[in-house]
Amino acid sequence: xxxxxxxxxxxxxxxxxxxxxxxxxxxxxxxxxxxxxxxxxxxxxxxxxxxxxxxxxxxxxxxxxxxxxxxxxxxxxxxxxxxxxxxxxxxxxxxxxxxxxxxxxxxxxxxxxxxxxxxxxxxxxxxxxxxxxxxxxxxxxxxxxxxxxxxxxxxxxxxxxxxxxxxxxxxxxxxxxxxxxxxxxxxxxxxxxxxxxxxxxxxxxxxx
Numbered sequence: 441x442x443x444x445x446x447x448x449x450x451x452x453x454x455x456x457x458x459x460x461x462x463x464x465x466x467x468x469x470x471x472x473x474x475x476x477x478x479x480x481x482x483x484x485x486x487x488x489x490x491x492x493x494x495x496x497x498x499x500x501x502x503x504x505x506x507x508x509x510x511x512x513x514x515x516x517x518x519x520x521x522x523x524x525x526x527x528x529x530x531x532x533x534x535x536x537x538x539x540x541x542x543x544x545x546x547x548x549x550x551x552x553x554x555x556x557x558x559x560x561x562x563x564x565x566x567x568x569x570x571x572x573x574x575x576x577x578x579x580x581x582x583x584x585x586x587x588x589x590x591x592x593x594x595x596x597x598x599x600x601x602x603x604x605x606x607x608x609x610x611x612x613x614x615x616x617x618x619x620x621x622x623x624x625x626x627x628x629x630x631x632x633x634x635x636x637x638x639x640x641x642x643x644x645x646x647x648x
Contacts, residue, residue: 447591454600463643468487468611470628470636473612474615474629477608477612480609483559484600484601484608487560487604491560491593494570495570504571507567516564524639525640531630564646574596575589615628
């Protein structure tokens, strides 16, 4: 069982990590700005669902097995890069619509949720981050290590919801104003496409 001091320290560090610019929160920011607050929050929930999977794998010791496999790392990173490249292609080909035009088709809730989940699960760096980060807060004298890792994963998910939810809220507010302008929409789509392309290249070139 984690001590209160350890729990608060871990939660504080996790919140700081959540607001530090990185692939996941940039992804949330772009989705919120482009599709609205609800879309952003659904993406955040998808990311957190991915973190549940990573936490379970860490607690059960499966992540260490994955981390030892070079083949698994390469396959997963290229799958993630391909998915990001697909999102970039979608963003570049998206057309802007003025407020007088028919509204553009909206993504279904499950599509948005899966975007976040796939984004998280297809990034092998998350596994290595969890393997390096979570054990630092484990005290073997305080009971089951697996249970402590599960608790830490839960706290990290809470921190992610708070940090990414805040990013989503404010990004959507700015995006709502920009979506009223065709020029601004075009700019957002091109920016999103460029960022997704950069993230895809970054992941494809990632080393263990």
